[in-house]
Amino acid sequence: MSSAQTAASGQVPLDNLSAFKSPSANWSIAGSAVGDFNKANTINKKDGTGVLVTIPGKSKNEDIFTNMEHGDIDLSFDFMMPKESNSGVYLQGRYEIQLTDSWGKDALTNSDLGAVYSRWDESRPNGQFGYEGIAPRLNVSRAPGLWQNLRIIFQAPKFDGGKKVANARVVAIILNGVTITENAELTGPTRGSAFAEEAATGPLRLQGDHGPVAFKNIKYNTKVDPRIVDGSRRVWDDDDKPVTIDVKGEPVVFRSFVDIPGKRVTHAASIGYPHNISFGYDLDNGAIYQVWKGGFLDASPMWLSRGDGNSKALGSVINLSDASSLAVLDDVNAAWPDTLASLVYRPKGYELDAQGYPTFKYIFNGVHVNDKVTPTEGKSLTRVISTDGPAPKNVYARAAVANDITEVSDGLYSINNFEYYVQFDKGTKPVLRTTAKGKELLLPVKNTDKGTSVQYTLIW
Template sequence: MVKRRMYLLFLGVLSICSSYAQEQPGFTIIPLNNLDAFTNAGGNWSVASDAVADINKEGDLKPVAGTGVLVNIVSKKNREHLVTKESFGDVELELDFMMAKGANSGIYLQGRYEVQLFDSWTTLHPTFSDCGGVYERWDNGKNTGFEGYAPLVNVARAPGLWQHLKIQFRAPRFNDKGIKTESARFEAVYLNGVPVQQQIALTGPTRSPLFEDERAAGPLMIQGDHGNVAIRNIKYRALSGDNSTPEKVSMVNPILIDPAAKPYLLRSFLSYNNKMITHAISVGNPNQVNYSYDLKRGALLQVWRGRFADATDLWYSRGEPYQRIVPLGSVITLSDAPSLAMLPDVVNTAWPDSVSFDEVQTKGYTLDAARAPSYRYSIYDVNVTDKIITSGSSGLVRELTVANPSAHLYHRVAAAKKIAQIKKGIYAVDDKSYYLFIDEKLKPFIRQAGAVQELLLPVDKAGATIHYSLTW
């Protein structure tokens, strides 16, 4: 049964998911063309231009020659932490990171207070030791941990994908006698654009710190002894009143929807790329793999992991004026262009960014025994069935069947600035934001289309099903 829960608290802030992507003034970038910003970097740390990881192979992470990315490859001999020469007090810190399968690392503010980095992909009920958690403290006398804080929601992505971390940290306060008057705290922690911690007081250093004492300033430490990880785009600025507190949602009692035991289908308007989609359907799943679909274009609009939807704008005061839902997880934006198009010249014919309202005839959808929908429509006089199901907790499987394909008909799987084939049948899309798994028998190919690349599949067999998966 679906639970509709109404909150006054911080969970309403989960709808604010994109602020980290906006460039903000005042940041200082830590250069990563060498290791000069760090003290006595161990042999496990190197500089690269990128990193690649096998999603299925434990610990696999390989550097790509160049500069701009820190890569940690742990061995029995080399397993040192990376510590900055500069010290920080109140600070806002941002960085990107990539985890190897099964990897464990952490970001220690002042070398003392850890935000956990971990391969927590597909974990439904995270603990303090999962990605975005504030790690526990440790009592040596009792040989037990305490004061660990789990992330509010797990929005960690798959091994080998780039993820984003933003931390707002307030240093401890001391009086003129050196006595601590205020504990350190994490004002907020955002993982992949979603707030996962807020106002977490730290009564002392978390487990395995660089220093056991507390001070007003200290270096940044990246844990290097537990697993293979890559880091890039490290930047920081002083934390002030203007940037220390997440924006509050002004609404009272937001209406939040979480599927409990079976998928939940919700028709609504949808704000998308500064326009309103009027024929959208969003599907939430108990495994926290969710998506939105445009019924008038057959377009898979967006996917996200985490909680499902804020429906306040849809139902409060009869839905006026917006009649929309807002995703609550870490959203990956795909495309609102039609999924099928006829390209007489596959090299030079542009993919249409829209289709006339009368050219698509929506024929509704059917549900299978697990309530997975199959959308039916016709476009260009071609009959289409588009079934989207979850693949465990790893992502989505799309099964597109065209009953009577026309000549020169193609399906666009993805469009992005960069689409890279990382191995046979596996593509990394949009600077390693998500993966596509496609059988080579479907003859996928990448073409350059202006400033973007497009991954296309020919649709030339009547009744054949195009089957591929999207993983993030």
């Protein structure tokens, strides 16, 4: 009986390489890793433990296999890849789930992040050697160099007396909290399998001969719920069907309550743009409180039963601060206010431009403010905060507040240990400061001949 069958759950230790079979020189243990956002296939690491890194080089590069073997498995791990990198994880060493830089892509294939890679048979007609690959149903991939999470729920093939009686099956693939594949049958090993034949168990295999990648928090549970596998779905009553709001070719602005950690935003606007990129805006504070990729909104709580006016994001969400984005500080070390008095901040609604992009308007300290957020396809959101007249003295805009903020290149900052980035234009000089609440990234609002404005880009 394999170790996976005797232990219901576990974690692959990453204090050294002893959990793996004969690791090649391209694999190492590190304390941290940084995948380059701009430079292809470049990753750097620092000494320590807890992170598994492969950096293919000129010497022999090989995949790595765990000593642990598994049958059914609920696997979860965090991973980081630099720009244009390509890798994969093989369940039982046989069935590849693709790891690659798919940031911002629209048309997904079975070679994109989270896909089930294709099988391969060169006896098939020319041009049809690859078959049965499964593309993700939507793209929630994050930018190069950011940590992502992949969860794979897998049921191994079943055998009776040496004869296969049930195919392997991917119950679900969940990328960054969003289900991108469900109930996928695997009739045999995918291309590049380490073993010619299928079996009840096999090792976990991580690809090491393609591009650089880092892994951490590799956890597993060998209990898989078979009820999900048979394709069953909840049967909704006629008055209990989910109510979703989709973006179909043009921006959508939707008003509702939205619950975020610690509070309810009572005057929220959810904005969905084409290419599956969205954000939430608090009209009471002039704040972007969350951004996400994937689906737009689940508005079921607004309409089901008696309803409570609430909707929630359907995609992979990053929570931001709900405090005002502007403040007057006596000096650069003064604390950022949690709330603003009604005499300081008064909302004035929003206007739509010809493309349907909203500009939120409010009065701050007697000055009219315009706050516009525009998308770059499915990759980023650029925010421009401007005033109709001269700004008051000592006004700052806060671009980020987090436990950790680090400048990784000129004008590019990692937020919360590579959860997302904030990018500033060349020549912009933000203030990075440490406060009792963590770190903050501030932009002084300066009056110029061209007007008063600040700009930064959220990338994830």
